[in-house]
Amino acid sequence: MHIGLIGLGKMGFNMRERLRRNGIDVTGFDRNPVVSDVMSLTELVAELPSPRILWLMVPAGEVTDAVVHELSEVLSPGDLVIDGGNSRYDADIRNAEKLALTGVRFMDCGVSGGVWGRENGYGLMAGGASEDIALAMPVLDALRPAGERARSFVHAGAVGAGHYAKMIHNGIEYGLMQAYAEGYELLSGKDIITDVPGVMRAWQDGTVIRSWLLDLMVKALDQDPELSRVAGYVEDSGEGRWTVEEAVANGIPAPVITAALYARFMSRQEDSPAMKMVAALRNQFGGHSVRAADEGLPPGTTPAATQETAVPPAVDETGSPE
């Protein structure tokens, strides 16, 4: 089998390697000529046998939509486009409809495994028509882990279902990472705990919370025991937000994933306007001291301006301060 792979970034580059190693001919295209096998999409399409199979591994959103648009102009009826990126499921439905206008088939495939997938294989979640998935099966087999085939692939449903499953996977990823990270902080802050990485190593085998993410946490601490080279600033690529949006749209409670998403937003604030306001309000109603914003003032100092405007601590009928 010979396929085209569009997008040779961290994921696409490694997937090309794994596919080739497992007997799939791959012609890769990327805007970066250093990694690209061909110079244009047109050249890529001309190289492939019919029906052509094109696997997209490009950023979700505008870039994916633009590539799908370009492909809709150069592909032929019966060709198959597989979106393997992290697209939102409703974008799949739109892109499938667009390609269907020219008889081009579409399926989506959520891919999990990160940069380790080249060696370990990828977990795959596909959405689309059964005959399209059957056509792509040799590619899917080459990507997923060799020994665990039954457990590392699902035909999750219609177009969009693969990415819906991957979106929920990533939402769970947010919650799991946040729980492990909070456990790490609690351990790190306790004076009677003298070996934080040791506790985590002891969790790696046999315990209820053993997992690959835990193994990666131990690895991160082995490389940088105090995490001194990492700032507490966390980006997000969209799937956590979409998971929370789905929870709201369907009235399904997802408090853990939502809190984990918001923790990332908080990580990007040097000083939170909301928490400044909470501090100011406590000061207003209860006369509670605020920590000075001015650098150099010791923690707990009440700034002069606040002292002037602070009301006396309120007292309720029982005589207790509010």
Ligand SMILES: O=C(CO)[C@H](O)[C@H](O)COP(=O)(O)O
């Ligand atoms: O799909 C993934 C892992 O499963 C990607 O690494 C993804 O980019 C991670 O999401 P985020 O950037 O929102 O943390």
